Amino acid sequence: xxxxxxxxxxxxxxxxxxxxxxxxxxxxxxxxxxxxxxxxxxxxxxxxxxxxxxxxxxxxxxxxxxxxxxxxxxxxxxxxxxxxxxxxxxxxxxxxxxxxxxxxxxxxxxxxxxxxxxxxxxxxxxxxxxxxxxxxxxxxxxxxxxxxxxxxxxxxxxxxxxxxxxxxxxxxxxxxxxxxxxxxxxxxxxxxxxxxxxxxxxxxxxxxxxxxxxxxxxxxxxxxxxxxxxxxxxxxxxxxxxxxxxxxxxxxxxxxxxxxxxxxxxxxxxxxxxxxxxxxxxxxxxxxxxxxxxxxxxxxxxxxxxxxxxxx
Amino acid sequence: xxxxxxxxxxxxxxxxxxxxxxxxxxxxxxxxxxxxxxxxxxxxxxxxxxxxxxxxxxxxxxxxxxxxxxxxxxxxxxxxxxxxxxxxxxxxxxxxxxxxxxxxxxxxxxxxxxxxxxxxxxxxxxxxxxxxxxxxxxxxxxxxxxxxxxxxxxxxxxxxxxxxxxxxxxxxxxxxxxxxxxxxxxxxxxxxxxxxxxxxxxxxxxxxxxxxxxxxxxxxxxxxxxxxxxxxxxxxxxxxxxxxxxxxxxxxxxxxxxxxxxxxxxxxxxxxxxxxxxxxxxxxxxxxxxxxxxxxxxxxxxxxxxxxxxxxxxxxxxxxxxxxxxxxxxxxxxxxxxxxxxxxxxxxxxxxxxxxxxxxxxxxxxxxxxxxxx
Numbered sequence: 001x002x003x004x005x006x007x008x009x010x011x012x013x014x015x016x017x018x019x020x021x022x023x024x025x026x027x028x029x030x031x032x033x034x035x036x037x038x039x040x041x042x043x044x045x046x047x048x049x050x051x052x053x054x055x056x057x058x059x060x061x062x063x064x065x066x067x068x069x070x071x072x073x074x075x076x077x078x079x080x081x082x083x084x085x086x087x088x089x090x091x092x093x094x095x096x097x098x099x100x101x102x103x104x105x106x107x108x109x110x111x112x113x114x115x116x117x118x119x120x121x122x123x124x125x126x127x128x129x130x131x132x133x134x135x136x137x138x139x140x141x142x143x144x145x146x147x148x149x150x151x152x153x154x155x156x157x158x159x160x161x162x163x164x165x166x167x168x169x170x171x172x173x174x175x176x177x178x179x180x181x182x183x184x185x186x187x188x189x190x191x192x193x194x195x196x197x198x199x200x201x202x203x204x205x206x207x208x209x210x211x212x213x214x215x216x217x218x219x220x221x222x223x224x225x226x227x228x229x230x231x232x233x234x235x236x237x238x239x240x241x242x243x244x245x246x247x248x249x250x251x252x253x254x255x256x257x258x259x260x261x262x263x264x265x266x267x268x269x270x271x272x273x274x275x276x277x278x279x280x281x282x283x284x285x286x287x288x289x290x291x292x293x294x295x296x297x298x299x300x301x302x303x304x305x306x307x308x309x310x311x312x
Numbered sequence: 313x314x315x316x317x318x319x320x321x322x323x324x325x326x327x328x329x330x331x332x333x334x335x336x337x338x339x340x341x342x343x344x345x346x347x348x349x350x351x352x353x354x355x356x357x358x359x360x361x362x363x364x365x366x367x368x369x370x371x372x373x374x375x376x377x378x379x380x381x382x383x384x385x386x387x388x389x390x391x392x393x394x395x396x397x398x399x400x401x402x403x404x405x406x407x408x409x410x411x412x413x414x415x416x417x418x419x420x421x422x423x424x425x426x427x428x429x430x431x432x433x434x435x436x437x438x439x440x441x442x443x444x445x446x447x448x449x450x451x452x453x454x455x456x457x458x459x460x461x462x463x464x465x466x467x468x469x470x471x472x473x474x475x476x477x478x479x480x481x482x483x484x485x486x487x488x489x490x491x492x493x494x495x496x497x498x499x500x501x502x503x504x505x506x507x508x509x510x511x512x513x514x515x516x517x518x519x520x521x522x523x524x525x526x527x528x529x530x531x532x533x534x535x536x537x538x539x540x541x542x543x544x545x546x547x548x549x550x551x552x553x554x555x556x557x558x559x560x561x562x563x564x565x566x567x568x569x570x571x572x573x574x575x576x577x578x579x580x581x582x583x584x585x586x587x588x589x590x591x592x593x594x595x596x597x598x599x600x601x602x603x604x605x606x607x608x609x610x611x612x613x614x615x616x617x618x619x620x621x622x623x624x625x626x627x628x629x630x631x632x633x634x635x636x637x638x639x640x641x642x643x644x645x646x647x648x649x650x651x652x653x654x655x656x657x658x659x660x661x662x663x664x665x666x667x668x669x670x671x672x673x674x675x676x677x678x679x680x681x682x683x684x685x686x
Binding site: 048086105106148 | 335
């Protein structure tokens with residue numbers, strides 16, 4: 001079975017700036033493939049090259065078995081796309097939007113009626129079909145946009161940060177839908193900067209500064225961090241990071257919400273040294289314990305291993 | 313290259329019309345603004361003068377001098393707002409803007425007139441050069457007629473014996489409205505085509521909906537067609553509406569064959585759509601599109617012969633006007649409306665419009681894909 005998406009040395013430069021730097025990967029059919037990284041890492045630029053919105057400077061992208069550069073018309077019929085910015089017509093009603101995209105993708109007649117009813121049902125908009133899209137809540141808009149993106153039942157679905165700005169419950173519902181699509185055989189290519197969403201993906205590509213720094217299953221990525229990770233609770237996390245960053249036992253110190261995460265060389269030495277350093281800096285050490293790494297810790301550790309700082 | 317899909321175009325055109333007609337502001341721009349503009353130009357832009365404030369100094373105070381003054385007043389073009397015997401008062405009246413015209417009749421006017429020849433002085437406020445020129449023309453004709461009348465009474469024609477009898481064809485009373493209103497129709501249509509076409513594409517880019525269209529099977533040709541067709545329809549409706557107002561409300565005579573005008577309008581609208589499309593390929597935002605539009609429209613109007621005759625422009629600009637669709641359309645619309653001309657005499661303008669439309673359209677079509685996917 002051919003891969004749904006196959007990318008080789010894909011590169012995009014804007015002047016001197018390299019937005020995407022020689023990225024290669026394959027996505028299997030029916031896979032939920034996550035694209036994780038901070039803003040400006042090159043996720044959106046990559047997706048735009050895969051959907052024909054942007055021409056690559058170098059490299060090759062094969063989507064649904066066709067070269068995007070040469071057979072873009074065939075590729076377009078086989079993909080659904082939803083961008084991070086809401087991109088349906090706010091001044092059209094729910095039904096008018098559905099009808100327009102039906103027309104654009106050649107979905108008409110009985111099939112359009114069936115698909116329309118399915119979208120209205122899925123998005124919970126059955127009673128709002130004649131409302132202007134502008135009047136809908138963000139969660140509704142997003143599900144309608146998803147509905148329009150899959151109206152023609154494309155084998156591959158590109159979602160560029162589809163849940164940005166949506167509340168956690170809607171986000172959870174949205175992911176249930178994504179699972180349904182994947183189970184029905186749709187390949188889902190999704191980018192996000194929410195770490196907890198990344199856990200839902202079958203495989204994850206971590207991007208930083210235009211480069212692919214890791215690609216694996218979420219559990220294996222977590223296992224890739226061998227150094228011990230400590231979580232520290234203190235009265236002043238910012239000053240604690242400053243005080244600990246230069247200490248030889250600490251590899252990486254980063255704020256993590258109200259806590260500080262420390263990647264250390266040696267567990268026992270760190271448990272001894274850290275409270276001492278804090279005391280001499282006049283800071284309290286409220287709690288210090290070993291924790292399993294989250295994907296964000298993995299990301300930070302991998303960026304450090306690459307020898308660079310994350311963007312954003 | 314695949315053929316355009318009628319279904320995709322139909323759905324897109326339907327969507328464009330919905331968007332155009334749904335927003336009350338857009339509706340007003342399309343249907344109310346042209347009518348208001350036409351009414352404004354029809355009534356306000358009037359270069360005719362009436363009851364010009366005139367200051368009179370009559371040093372002669374005879375029956376003859378009074379007759380001359382009456383001749384001025386009888387036309388309705390001049391109204392005596394003040395009189396005096398001191399020339400200084402005339403200077404003050406002009407300085408203060410109380411009068412636009414000063415007439416000074418010298419002492420011995422009646423006697424010299426009887427003896428065979430005399431002169432009077434006309435002083436004009438040249439700061440108002442337009443009105444001053446018109447007033448000067450009227451004054452000259454009044455004085456000429458007065459002299460002829462006098463000579464005829466004495467059974468002789470004045471020296472030279474030639475009388476200039478002027479008759480303005482096509483517009484007997486030289487009313488500026490008859491000249492201006494057809495031109496306004498042309499300018500309004502151009503504005504409409506530019507505005508709607510250039511914003512139609514750029515707005516989609518700004519709202520983020522353009523990407524959604526570009527990833528769909530919709531081709532560039534289909535997108536361009538669906539953006540221009542609705543504007544062309546609106547343009548034709550607007551043109552018909554305001555042409556009817558010009559004819560039935562402003563009594564502008566339409567002496568030509570209306571379909572002649574219709575053909576010209578189609579070519580003209582096409583050139584407007586082409587320029588609008590071109591603007592949309594060089595503008596990233598609605599603001600930029602607005603700026604570009606005015607950068608085109610302002611010189612296009614100035615160099616169209618709307619306000620300033622092309623014959624009095626320096627030769628370089630006269631050549632430039634040949635590239636201006638507004639110029640050609642105004643020549644056609646004025647000639648068809650007022651002179652009843654047709655294709656037989658106006659074909660060069662038609663050809664020019666067609667060439668401009670096709671050339672700009674080709675440029676816009678060539679640039680369009682690059683402006684969509686970078």
